[in-house]
Amino acid sequence: MSESRKPAEEYVVIRHRPGYRLRRTLILLTFSISAAVVGYVAGMAQGGFRFSTAEESRDRLEEQVDQLRDQNRKASQQLVNLERGRSIDAQALNQARRTIVDLETQIASLKADLTFYKNIMAPSETSKGLQVDRLAMQSARQEGVYNFKLVLTQVGDNKSYISGVVAVNVIGIRNNEKEVIALRDLSDDIDDLGVKFRFRYFQDIEGVLRVPDGFEPLELQVVARAEGSKSSQAERTFDWDELTEN
Structure with missing residues (x-):
């Protein structure tokens, strides 16, 4: 077997x-x-x-x-x-x-x-109404040229629109003297000294900024003014080096 x-x-x-x-x-x-x-x-x-x-x-x-x-x-x-x-x-x-x-x-x-x-x-008690929330600057890969973005906000009371104008100035030095240049003179995207705004929550203002030869920027000053029943003013100054360090 x-x-x-x-x-x-x-x-x-x-x-x-x-x-x-x-x-x-x-x-x-x-x-x-x-x-x-x-x-x-x-x-x-x-x-x-x-x-x-x-x-x-x-x-x-x-x-x-x-x-x-x-x-x-x-x-x-x-x-x-x-x-x-x-x-x-x-x-x-x-x-x-x-x-x-x-x-x-x-x-x-x-x-x-x-x-x-x-x-x-949900804002704090000290930060209500019109605010200059932030400003961002980014190099456009061309010497002296930057993309900018300014953000305005209405904090707290958003039931109605807020409107007004915002002015932006670049403060710097040229020929060893202090000089203030309006954003309108540095950007083709801005036509007026005061840029109009109208929004409920926030509004972006964007464009391209070109720094002129021989001018050394130090600060960027933003002044926003609301008109009408919500009349108010918000100011903020940004250090140029901090804005452009990235």
Whole structure:
């Protein structure tokens, strides 16, 4: 009686691809981040300047921050797990680190916007009414040329519009003497000494500024005046070096 033969053992060969699972995870994570950012930008395009109301803006931003925090936590844990492994290619690891940095940058940006809207809706007692909220300057990759963005806000009482004019002057030195130049004389985007504004929550004033030869800017002074029943004035002076250090 012949002995029964055991079935032959089978072996399956699996190709070893270092970093494959990480790259697949990063692709899915990047897709999720892109979807969140697209949703955020799409929301900004609805109504008014960016959103239909400041309340909706605040709620959307809070939701976006929570989502990005969750994604950042998962990405950080994935990175820790992979760093403990033995077979990780450097390219995949670097990509994971860059993804986490991008997430943290997006979270910081959204938190700044969220704070902006919260301040409009729930201001302190000392910061109500017309405000010169912020001024941003960015080099246009051409010597002496900058993109600028001035943001005015109405804090607290947003039930009605506020209107008036805002004047911007650049204070500096030329030929060892102090000189004040109106923004109108430095930017083709500004036609008048006083730029008109009218808004409920906030308004952006943007354009390109060109510094003349031989002029050394020191400060940028903003004076906004509201007219009518909400008559008021807001002033703020910005240090030029701090504005342009980035």
